Amino acid sequence: MYPVIFRRACLWQLSMKKLSSWRARLPNLASMKKLSSCLPLFSLSGYVVRKYMKVMLGTVIGIYKPAMVTWLSTDLFTVLLGFLMLSMGLTLTFEDFRRCLRNPWTVGVGFLAQYLIKPLLGLAIASTLNLSAPLATGLILVSCCPGGQASNVATYISKGNVALSVLMTTCSTIGAIIMTPLLTKLLAGQLVPVDAAGLAISTFQVVLLPTVLGVLAHEYFPKFTDRIISVTPLIGVLLTTLLCASPIGQVADVLKTQGAQLIIPVALLHAAAFGIGYFLSRLCTFGESTSRTVSIECGMQSSALGFLLAQKHFTNPLVAVPSAVSVVAMALGGSALAVYWRNIGLPANDKDDFKE
Numbered sequence: 001m002y003p004v005i006f007r008r009a010c011l012w013q014l015s016m017k018k019l020s021s022w023r024a025r026l027p028n029l030a031s032m033k034k035l036s037s038c039l040p041l042f043s044l045s046g047y048v049v050r051k052y053m054k055v056m057l058g059t060v061i062g063i064y065k066p067a068m069v070t071w072l073s074t075d076l077f078t079v080l081l082g083f084l085m086l087s088m089g090l091t092l093t094f095e096d097f098r099r100c101l102r103n104p105w106t107v108g109v110g111f112l113a114q115y116l117i118k119p120l121l122g123l124a125i126a127s128t129l130n131l132s133a134p135l136a137t138g139l140i141l142v143s144c145c146p147g148g149q150a151s152n153v154a155t156y157i158s159k160g161n162v163a164l165s166v167l168m169t170t171c172s173t174i175g176a177i178i179m180t181p182l183l184t185k186l187l188a189g190q191l192v193p194v195d196a197a198g199l200a201i202s203t204f205q206v207v208l209l210p211t212v213l214g215v216l217a218h219e220y221f222p223k224f225t226d227r228i229i230s231v232t233p234l235i236g237v238l239l240t241t242l243l244c245a246s247p248i249g250q251v252a253d254v255l256k257t258q259g260a261q262l263i264i265p266v267a268l269l270h271a272a273a274f275g276i277g278y279f280l281s282r283l284c285t286f287g288e289s290t291s292r293t294v295s296i297e298c299g300m301q302s303s304a305l306g307f308l309l310a311q312k313h314f315t316n317p318l319v320a321v322p323s324a325v326s327v328v329a330m331a332l333g334g335s336a337l338a339v340y341w342r343n344i345g346l347p348a349n350d351k352d353d354f355k356e
Contacts (some may be wrong), residue, residue, distance in 0.1 A: 062248030089214020125285030
């Protein structure tokens with residue numbers, strides 16, 4: 001995913017340089033300047049629209065034609081999600097982990113927001129709205145999940161720090177094997193029985209193991225990995241659409257009857273996480289670019305992992321509903337925020353908090 005994004009960025013920069021040289025030859029300089037400044041925005045807006053139109057299409061199919069997507073069994077869902085984690089690992093190297101050690105403060109604040117503030121938000125919202133035990137457990141579970149790959153794309157669009165976003169996603173993904181089952185047990189254990197060991201094993205199988213295999217493949221078989229990476233973005237988009245549609249399809253009946261009750265708490269969770277992640281970063285005196293990155297990382301997580309864990313380790317099907325709703329709410333909210341931030345730009349003297 002990331003090489004494709006960076007190649008597009010390079011092409012846009014090259015286009016800008018060409019337009020600058022052509023301006024001198026054309027009479028209407030003001031028009032050309034306006035056109036050149038809008039081209040990246042049009043391209044990025046088109047990318048966002050295409051990506052999330054697929055998510056919305058999957059949502060509509062899931063609600064009104066669930067039979068088209070509910071054939072995806074739990075075991076196959078596990079394999080496909082594992083493939084997405086593998087594709088993320090293929091873009092990482094050992095040097096990325098060394099960079100984490102060189103940026104303990106910035107990465108640490110993101111980790112704190114992901115695994116302390118957001119789970120407490122989930123618990124507070126569930127308690128305030130008096131959600132039933134299964135729905136409250138599902139909301140807490142999804143709030144304890146690691147950052148998702150979509151956050152890296154949203155960070156790039158918002159003019160955040162992509163390298164920092166990748167590191168935060170990597171750290172939260174590795175930390176998920178302990179933090180997700182531990183926090184779910186602590187915060188939701190009084191509501192329903194929580195199999196913390198089972199959650200840890202599933203998280204290891206679906207998240208950590210594929211990611212580590214991807215990193216090792218990139219490190220020791222770089223030529224082979226480069227060939228694989230050239231096709232994984234397309235496969236990733238198709239799988240993401242399917243992994244969004246399937247959870248919605250499997251809880252379609254519940255969504256039709258209790259839609260508002262389910263959408264409001266999930267929307268509040270993401271909105272509050274985006275806001276608190278941003279203002280916590282500003283409180284830590286981070287620059288605008290870093291603050292946007294932490295905000296997006298805090299607000300966007302692997303909802304598909306939450307849905308899978310809910311299906312495998314909780315007997316009540318309602319536990320999976322918040323994760324299914326979160327898949328769509330996260331994608332739409334994150335993309336809207338990213339485009340908004342891109343439109344307002346960055347301060348000219350923005351502080352750089354990241355050490356390469």
